[in-house]
Amino acid sequence: MDVHQRPRKGEELLRVEDLTVQFPVTSAVLRRQLGRVLAVDGINLQLAAGETLGLVGESGCGKSTTGLALLRLIEPTAGRILFHGHDLTTLNKSALRTLRREMQIVLQDPFSSLDPRMTVRAIIAEPLKVHGIEKGKARTRRVNDLLELVGLHPEHASRYPHEFSGGQRQRISIARALALDPQLLVLDEPVSALDVSIQAQIVNLLQRLQDELSLAYLFIAHDLSVIKHICDRVAVMYLGRIVETGTPQQVYHQPTHPYTQALLSAVPIPDPTQRGTKQRIALTGDVPSPQDPPSGCRFRTRCWKAQQRCADETPELIDRYNHGHPSACHFAARR
Numbered sequence: 001m002d003v004h005q006r007p008r009k010g011e012e013l014l015r016v017e018d019l020t021v022q023f024p025v026t027s028a029v030l031r032r033q034l035g036r037v038l039a040v041d042g043i044n045l046q047l048a049a050g051e052t053l054g055l056v057g058e059s060g061c062g063k064s065t066t067g068l069a070l071l072r073l074i075e076p077t078a079g080r081i082l083f084h085g086h087d088l089t090t091l092n093k094s095a096l097r098t099l100r101r102e103m104q105i106v107l108q109d110p111f112s113s114l115d116p117r118m119t120v121r122a123i124i125a126e127p128l129k130v131h132g133i134e135k136g137k138a139r140t141r142r143v144n145d146l147l148e149l150v151g152l153h154p155e156h157a158s159r160y161p162h163e164f165s166g167g168q169r170q171r172i173s174i175a176r177a178l179a180l181d182p183q184l185l186v187l188d189e190p191v192s193a194l195d196v197s198i199q200a201q202i203v204n205l206l207q208r209l210q211d212e213l214s215l216a217y218l219f220i221a222h223d224l225s226v227i228k229h230i231c232d233r234v235a236v237m238y239l240g241r242i243v244e245t246g247t248p249q250q251v252y253h254q255p256t257h258p259y260t261q262a263l264l265s266a267v268p269i270p271d272p273t274q275r276g277t278k279q280r281i282a283l284t285g286d287v288p289s290p291q292d293p294p295s296g297c298r299f300r301t302r303c304w305k306a307q308q309r310c311a312d313e314t315p316e317l318i319d320r321y322n323h324g325h326p327s328a329c330h331f332a333a334r335r
C-alpha cells in the first residue's frame, strides 16, 4: 500500500502493539547499569484516519515517551508500531524518513521548541528543505499559505520567535508540523504552557485544521478537562500502562477504573448547580517511581479499593462487560 495515500476517515491508520520503552539507569561513578525506568510498559493503541485519541495521565506516567516512541524519536525497547500496516520498528533509515513525512509532533513548550536564531520562514521551511520539497518561489508561497492556515500573517515570516506571544509561537509550531502535509499529528500537551484564555483558541484552531485537512491526532494532556470536547476516544495512562479506554461519554460519565474516577473528581465542575453532588475522591500520595513500580496493579498504593489480590495479580485491560469500554481493574465498577 502507498503510505502517502490517505485512508478514508474511520479506516485504521495507526496500531500500537505491546509498546515498551525502558531507560537504563546508570552510575557514572561505578560505570554500570543500576536498573531501568519502565517508562512505557506494554501498551496497545489504535487510531483511525481523521480521529482524535486523547492520552491522559499525571506527569511522569509515560505520555511523552509514548508520543516520541511512536515516531521513533525514542527507540522502543519492544513492541510494534504499525502505520498503514507497516511496522515502523523494523524500517531502515530511508524508509523511516519517507514515513516521517506523514507523522509529525507538536511539543508542549513553544518557547524552547523553536530555534531563536531562525526566522519564522526558515523554521517553517525547514521540513520542506530536509525533504527536498518545493524550491524558491513555490516554497515561499507554501510558507505563506501555512502561516495563513494557522491564523498568522505572511508578513510575520521575516520575524524571530521572541517577537511572538506563546499562543502565536504554538501556531508557528503547528505550521511547521503541517508543512509536509502529514496524516497524523502527535500533540504533546500543546496548550499546557499557555494562558487559559489562549488555550481554547489553539484547541479551536486544531479542530478546524483537523476538519480541513483530515488529520488524525494523538492528543496528550495531563488533565481530562482540556481534551473533553476534542476526542473521539480517550485512553487513561498510569505508570506506563493504559488503565481505561472508551468514548468521552464512557470515560467522563461512567468511569470504571478508580484512577480515572480520582482524576475526574479533581476536575472542577463548571455548573454551580452540580457542585457538591459528586463525591470527591482525593488522590493521595505520590506517583511511585517507574524504576521500582508496585507489584500487581500499579495503582494499588493509592487506591482506596485495593485488596490482597491487587498486589498478587496484574489486572489486564479487558472489556469485561462487552461495552467497548476496557478497564484494568480486578474490581472495575459495572456500568
Ligand SMILES: Nc1ncnc2c1ncn2[C@@H]1O[C@H](COP(=O)(O)OP(=O)(O)O)[C@@H](O)[C@H]1O
Pocket: 023, 024, 037, 038, 039, 057, 058, 059, 060, 061, 062, 063, 064, 065, 066, 290
Ligand atoms: N531519557 C530518559 N532517561 C531516563 N528516564 C526518562 C527519560 N525520559 C523520560 N524518563 C522517565 O520516564 C518516565 C515517563 O516520562 P514521560 O514520558 O516524560 O512522562 P509524561 O510525559 O507522562 O510526564 C518518567 O519517570 C521520566 O522521568
Ligand code: SF4
Pocket: 257, 258, 259, 297, 298, 299, 300, 301, 303, 304, 305, 306, 307, 310, 315, 328, 329, 330, 331, 332
Ligand atoms: S486492581 Fe485493585 S488496586 Fe488496582 S485499581 Fe482495581 S481495586 Fe484498585
Ligand SMILES: [Mg+2]
Pocket: 063, 064, 065, 188
Ligand atoms: Mg510529557
